[in-house]
Amino acid sequence: MILIKNGTIITENEIIDKGDVVIDASLISYAGKGKQYKEKFDKIIDASNFLVMPGFVNTHTHLAMTLMRGISDDVPLQKWLNEIIFPIEAKLTGNEVYIGTLLAIVESVKSGVTTVADFYFHMEDVAKAVKETGIRANLGFGLASKFDMDTLKLKIAEKFIEKYNNTENGRILASFAPHAPYTCTLKFMKAISERAQKMNVIVHTHLHETEKEITDFKRKYGKTPIQKLEELGFFKAKVNAAHCVYMEDTDYKILKENNSGVALNPQSNLKLGSGIPNIPKMIEYNLNLGIGTDGASSNNNLALIEDMRLTSFLAKGVSKNPELLPAKKLVEMATMTGAKNIGFENVGVIKEGYKADIILIDKNAPNLTPFTDPYSMVVYSMEPGNVDTVIIDGKIVMENREILTIDEEEVKKEAAKLVKKLLG
Amino acid sequence: MILIKNGTIITENEIIDKGDVVIDASLISYAGKGKQYKEKFDKIIDASNFLVMPGFVNTHTHLAMTLMRGISDDVPLQKWLNEIIFPIEAKLTGNEVYIGTLLAIVESVKSGVTTVADFYFHMEDVAKAVKETGIRANLGFGLASKFDMDTLKLKIAEKFIEKYNNTENGRILASFAPHAPYTCTLKFMKAISERAQKMNVIVHTHLHETEKEITDFKRKYGKTPIQKLEELGFFKAKVNAAHCVYMEDTDYKILKENNSGVALNPQSNLKLGSGIPNIPKMIEYNLNLGIGTDGASSNNNLALIEDMRLTSFLAKGVSKNPELLPAKKLVEMATMTGAKNIGFENVGVIKEGYKADIILIDKNAPNLTPFTDPYSMVVYSMEPGNVDTVIIDGKIVMENREILTIDEEEVKKEAAKLVKKLLG
Numbered sequence: 001m002i003l004i005k006n007g008t009i010i011t012e013n014e015i016i017d018k019g020d021v022v023i024d025a026s027l028i029s030y031a032g033k034g035k036q037y038k039e040k041f042d043k044i045i046d047a048s049n050f051l052v053m054p055g056f057v058n059t060h061t062h063l064a065m066t067l068m069r070g071i072s073d074d075v076p077l078q079k080w081l082n083e084i085i086f087p088i089e090a091k092l093t094g095n096e097v098y099i100g101t102l103l104a105i106v107e108s109v110k111s112g113v114t115t116v117a118d119f120y121f122h123m124e125d126v127a128k129a130v131k132e133t134g135i136r137a138n139l140g141f142g143l144a145s146k147f148d149m150d151t152l153k154l155k156i157a158e159k160f161i162e163k164y165n166n167t168e169n170g171r172i173l174a175s176f177a178p179h180a181p182y183t184c185t186l187k188f189m190k191a192i193s194e195r196a197q198k199m200n201v202i203v204h205t206h207l208h209e210t211e212k213e214i215t216d217f218k219r220k221y222g223k224t225p226i227q228k229l230e231e232l233g234f235f236k237a238k239v240n241a242a243h244c245v246y247m248e249d250t251d252y253k254i255l256k257e258n259n260s261g262v263a264l265n266p267q268s269n270l271k272l273g274s275g276i277p278n279i280p281k282m283i284e285y286n287l288n289l290g291i292g293t294d295g296a297s298s299n300n301n302l303a304l305i306e307d308m309r310l311t312s313f314l315a316k317g318v319s320k321n322p323e324l325l326p327a328k329k330l331v332e333m334a335t336m337t338g339a340k341n342i343g344f345e346n347v348g349v350i351k352e353g354y355k356a357d358i359i360l361i362d363k364n365a366p367n368l369t370p371f372t373d374p375y376s377m378v379v380y381s382m383e384p385g386n387v388d389t390v391i392i393d394g395k396i397v398m399e400n401r402e403i404l405t406i407d408e409e410e411v412k413k414e415a416a417k418l419v420k421k422l423l424g
Numbered sequence: 425m426i427l428i429k430n431g432t433i434i435t436e437n438e439i440i441d442k443g444d445v446v447i448d449a450s451l452i453s454y455a456g457k458g459k460q461y462k463e464k465f466d467k468i469i470d471a472s473n474f475l476v477m478p479g480f481v482n483t484h485t486h487l488a489m490t491l492m493r494g495i496s497d498d499v500p501l502q503k504w505l506n507e508i509i510f511p512i513e514a515k516l517t518g519n520e521v522y523i524g525t526l527l528a529i530v531e532s533v534k535s536g537v538t539t540v541a542d543f544y545f546h547m548e549d550v551a552k553a554v555k556e557t558g559i560r561a562n563l564g565f566g567l568a569s570k571f572d573m574d575t576l577k578l579k580i581a582e583k584f585i586e587k588y589n590n591t592e593n594g595r596i597l598a599s600f601a602p603h604a605p606y607t608c609t610l611k612f613m614k615a616i617s618e619r620a621q622k623m624n625v626i627v628h629t630h631l632h633e634t635e636k637e638i639t640d641f642k643r644k645y646g647k648t649p650i651q652k653l654e655e656l657g658f659f660k661a662k663v664n665a666a667h668c669v670y671m672e673d674t675d676y677k678i679l680k681e682n683n684s685g686v687a688l689n690p691q692s693n694l695k696l697g698s699g700i701p702n703i704p705k706m707i708e709y710n711l712n713l714g715i716g717t718d719g720a721s722s723n724n725n726l727a728l729i730e731d732m733r734l735t736s737f738l739a740k741g742v743s744k745n746p747e748l749l750p751a752k753k754l755v756e757m758a759t760m761t762g763a764k765n766i767g768f769e770n771v772g773v774i775k776e777g778y779k780a781d782i783i784l785i786d787k788n789a790p791n792l793t794p795f796t797d798p799y800s801m802v803v804y805s806m807e808p809g810n811v812d813t814v815i816i817d818g819k820i821v822m823e824n825r826e827i828l829t830i831d832e833e834e835v836k837k838e839a840a841k842l843v844k845k846l847l848g
Binding site: 066067069070071073074075076077080103106107110111211266267269270271272273274275276296299300301302303306309310312313314316317318319320321322323324325326327364366367369370371372373376377379380381383384385408411412415416419420423 | 493498499530695723724727736738740741742788791793797800804835844847
C-alpha cells in the first residue's frame with residue numbers, strides 16, 4: 001500500500017487541500033483528508049509541494065513514430081505520408097517498432113501521460129514495450145485493405161485482440177484500428193465494426209482529417225464518410241474517431257447519437273495544414289471529446305498538455321468566446337473523458353475504486369508560482385518538466401523524474417543508433 | 425573569455441556540427457570549427473550534448489503580471505481588465521512589481537528567453553530587477569491619458585528613458601509605452617511619437633487587439649487606429665505594435681511602409697477570445713514579425729517557445745498551407761527579428777561581433793530524441809525544461825538549470841507570500 005499525503009488533490013468534483021490518497025494494489029482505496037491510519041504502508045510520499053491529479057490520457061497516437069521525428073516538417077499530409085513516412089515504415093522491423101515505442105513511452109510518462117491509445121503495426125512488439133514500461137494502453141491493430149487479403153487480415157487482428165485485450169490486470173486493452181475510409185474498403189470497415197461489436201472492443205480510426213478526403217469521397221458516394229459508414233451500421237461499435245476536422249452538421253449528429261468518441265489532435269491538424277477543427281461546434285453537439293497528440297512526427301512531441309492547451313485556445317479563439325471550455329472541463333477531457341473514449345471505464349479520476357493512475361506536479365516551479373487555481377495551472381501554465389512522479393496501475397513508474405521500469409539512457413541510445421541507420 | 429566547444433550551433437545561415445563559440449567579455453568573438461586556441465579561457469563548456477543557439481527574444485510582455493497568474497481565467501478581455509486586473513494593479517507597490525518581475529525573469533530564463541520587451545509601471549523597480557538578474561530588456565514606460573496630466577507624464581517618462589536607455593553596457597534600452605489608442609488621446613500618441621523620434625527610442629504599444637476596439641474607433645473617426653495614427657505621423661517613430669489581430673489591408677501596408685515591428689501574441693489573443701491573428705496576411709506583406717508571450721495572467725506562462733510554436737500552427741492551419749513559415753524562419757522571428765523590432769541591433773545571432781546571448785539545449789532529452797533537424801527540434805519538439813545553460817551579455821545567468829545571479833527559491837517564496845496578501 002502507498003500513502004500520498006498532504007497534497008493538493010484534484011478529485012472528480014472538488015479540490016482537496018492537504019489531502020491524502022491511499023493506493024491498495026492497483027486501485028485507489030481512499031481520497032480525502034483527516035483520516036487516521038492503522039495500516040503499515042510500503043511507501044509514504046510527502047506531497048506537501050505537489051498537485052496530485054489523475055494522469056493524462058492520450059487518445060490518439062502512433063508511438064513508434066518517434067523514430068521519424070523532425071525528419072520532414074513543413075510539408076502537406078499526403079506528400080508527407082507517401083514520400084517520406086510510408087517508405088520508412090515499409091522497412092521497419094518489429095524490434096525497431098519496439099525501440100521507437102519504448103522511447104515514446106519514456107517521453108509520454110515524463111510529461112504526465114499515464115494512458116495511451118496507440119495505433120500502429122508490429123503490435124506484438126508494441127505490446128511488449130507497454131508491458132515492460134508499465135504504461136496503460138489500448139493497442140489498436142492497424143488495418144488497411146489490400147487486394148483480397150482483408151479476411152485474412154481481420155483474422156490476424158482478431159487473434160491479436162484475443163491474446164491481449166484485457167490483460168495485465170486490465171492495463172492493456174486491444175482494438176481494431178482500420179486506417180481510414182480512403183484506405184479501407186467500405187466492406188472491410190463494416191466487417192471490422194461487426195467483429196468489434198461481437199468482441200466488445202473499440203474501433204479506433206481516422207475520420208475526416210483533410211478537406212480532400214471529404215471532397216473525393218462525396219464525389220464517389222454523394223455523402224461524407226461518416227454518413228456512409230452510419231448507413232452500414234459502422235457506429236454501432238464503440239468508435240474512437242481521430243481528427244474530425246471537416247464535418248457537416250449531420251456528421252456531428254451521428255457521432256452524438258452513437259455515443260462515439262472524438263480524439264482531437266489540433267497540433268497535428270494545424271501543423272500539417274489540414275485545417276482547424278471546429279471545437280465550438282463539437283461542444284454545441286456535446287460530443288465525447290478526448291485529446292490526442294497524434295504521432296511525434298506530425299506534432300512533434302508527445303506532451304498531451306500542449307494539445308489540451310491548444311484545444312482550449314482554439315475553442316475560445318474560433319468562437320471569440322473566452323468562457324467556452326473552462327479549465328476544469330479541459331482537465332476532464334484530458335483524463336476521464338479520454339479514458340472512457342478508449343474503453344477504460346474506471347480510469348481518469350482520483351476516487352475510491354478507480355485505477356491508481358496518478359501524477360504529482362511540482363507546485364514550486366517558477367512557471368506555477370503563485371500556485372492559485374489548480375485547473376488553470378494545469379491547463380495554462382504547466383510544462384512537461386513540472387511532472388515529478390508518475391504512478392500507473394498502483395505502480396511507481398517515475399519518481400523524481402527518473403523512470404524506474406526501464407533504462408531511459410539505453411533506450412535513447414538505441415533509438416538514436418537506429419534512426420541513423422534508417423536515414424543513412 | 426569563455427569557450428563553448430563541440431556543440432551543434434545554429435548560426436545565421438548554417439548549422440555547424442561539432443563547432444565552437446568563443447565569448448570575449450559581452451561579445452561573440454568566434455563561431456566556427458577547427459580552430460586552435462592559444463588563449464587561456466576563464467571557462468570551457470563542453471557542448472557535445474548540446475544545441476547552441478541564440479536566446480529567445482520576447483517582444484511583448486508585462487513581467488510583473490506573474491503575480492496575477494491563474495486568478496482569473498476564461499473571461500473576456502475587458503471584463504478581465506476592468507474587474508480583476510486593474511483593481512489589483514491599482515494597489516501594487518514598486519517593491520511588489522520588483523518581486524513579480526524577478527519571478528518572471530526566473531521563469532523566462534529557465535525557458536531560454538534572454539531578452540524581453542517589458543511594458544508596465546513602477547519601471548524603476550523593473551529596471552532594478554533587470555539589472556540584478558542579468559537579462560537583456562527594453563523597458564517600456566507605460567502611459568495612459570488622464571485629465572490634463574499628459575504633459576507631465578510625458579516628462580516623467582522622458583526622464584526615465586534618459587536615465588536608463590542604453591545603460592548596463594547596452595543591455596538595457598528604454599522606450600515609451602503608450603497603452604493603446606483607446607486609453608491615450610490622439611494628441612498624446614502624437615506627442616509621444618515625436619519625443620521618441622527625437623530621443624531615438626522605440627514606441628511600444630498595443631494596437632488592434634479586439635474587434636470592439638476597431639468598431640468603436642471607426643465609428644468615431646471613420647478609420648482604423650493605425651490609419652488615423654499614420655495621418656498624425658505616429659509611425660515615423662520606430663514602433664513595436666503588439667497584437668494586430670483585426671487589420672485591414674491598408675493597416676498592413678502602413679506597418680510595412682514604416683518598417684514597424686509586429687509583436688505576435690497568439691496565445692493571449694486566443695485565450696482571451698480576442699480572435700486569431702491573420703499571420704498568412706502578415707507574411708504576404710512581409711512584415712517584421714517578432715513574437716511575444718504577453719503577461720503571464722493572459723497566456724499563462726512566459727515560455728516564448730509556446731507562442732513560437734502556435735505562430736507556426738496558426739500560419740499553417742489558417743492558410744491550410746503547411747509549407748508556410750518553415751521552422752528556420754520561426755527561429756529567426758523568435759531571435760533576431762524580435763531583437764531588431766525592440767531596438768537591439770546586434771542581438772539574436774551567433775556571429776562574430778554580436779552580443780553573447782546564447783542558450784544550450786539538451787539534445788539528449790527524450791522529446792528531442794532522435795535529434796535530427798535542429799530548427800524542427802526547437803520549433804516543434806522542445807520544452808522549456810530542455811534549456812540547460814543561459815548566457816546573456818557574456819555572463820552565465822543559468823547553468824545546469826540553476827539560476828546564478830539571484831536566489832530563485834527566495835524569489836518564489838516572496839512572490840507566494842505577496843500574492844496571498846494581494847488576494848486576501
